[in-house]
Amino acid sequence: MEYVDLLNCMRCGMCLPHCPTYKETFLETASPRGRVALVRKVQDGELEVNEQLLEYLTLCLDCQACLSACPCGVNAGELVAEFKCEEKGKGGLSFMEELVLRKLVPHPERLERAMIPLRLYQKTGLQKLVRSLGLLKMFPPALGRMEGLLPRLPAKPLRKTLLEVTPAKGEEKGTVGFFLGCVMSLIFSEASHATVELLSSLGYRVITPKAQKCCGAPNMLGSDLKGLQELATFNVELFSGYDLEFIVTDCGGCGAELKKYGHHLPENGAAGSFSNKVRDISEVLALHADDLKGKLKPLSRRVTWHDSCHIAHAQGIRWQPRTLLNLIPGLDVRELNEADACCGSGGTYNIAQPEMSDLVLQRKVNNILATGAEYLVTANPGCLLQLKKALSETTPRVKVLHLTELLSESLAAGLRPVSLRLKTEG
């Protein structure tokens, strides 16, 4: 964290109406301006780090809506996250953090094995029983919330079934790398399968290096900068071995983290080149809007788009997904009020800060319902999990989809849907 970033805040307050935690509390300590002031006081030696201070800072969702609103480019969310990393660096990781962030997250095969009991829990019908009998109330609160977020898992993680090289369909126009996020592979495999199909149908040869590891976003959430740097170093070296036009991801959280590898590894020149090549799938598809337009078939649906914080605020991507949705003939695209406001997911924020997360989520759900849309479309796994759960409980008629699932459905309208193709290929 640079001290000068703290000085850039001129205390104008323009960020306040955009900060989800301020909107719910109207407290200065829960605002970007207040958080920057608190960190500055610590840096100036006027305030000691204590539990109360950490509580104020931990309430920040790191949604970075403040960055989009600030005329001085102050990123209060990132300042808070980096401050917490510095503090964690002094005390070290707890046993549990060490176990999850260093022993589990960096090892895709261990993550995959950890999902087997969950798959059995669903396959044997135990989950249905637990939910129908209301037994979740008897779980410890954090575990109960985690269980509640768990959607239907795919039969296999996509990492196991996706080819390392997917050939281009038709004339080859270039080669791209695909960064397959852990949650996308383990939970939203249909969406990532659709992503690779879309790239291939546009003439890209798609390389998905099987050895790739987590992007490191969970480490950043756990204030574990060292763990993040180790993962970043590995991924940079791996992808540098290929000649790639872009490194594409369909996970907003991964994209935001991968684009910061140059910042996290300032001494590693290859990290900057890696980050410069990273693109969200919507950025690549939007480059081929004319080509796509000729391929997409009509879908008669009412949809609305939720801007994930990691995509809109952290990566500045806004018009591309909207352009893509408007390419689908027959689609009734309705703009969502406060479309770029956080949904309250925040990685593990919805588990760690359930009360604030629920308040922020309720506001998002009310706005979604006001559009009258039948489909909520977004492109970040955290938002997909959070909104799938909330809408299935309150308004099951509203389905939640990843952008590439909808585009792929339109591309293949009249053919077998992606879900069926994936089951037979898996």
Ligand code: SF4
């Ligand atoms: S963070 Fe930016 S918008 Fe907020 S008070 Fe400071 S200068 Fe103003």
Ligand code: SF4
């Ligand atoms: S990152 Fe989000 S929650 Fe945190 S201060 Fe900025 S706007 Fe508020």
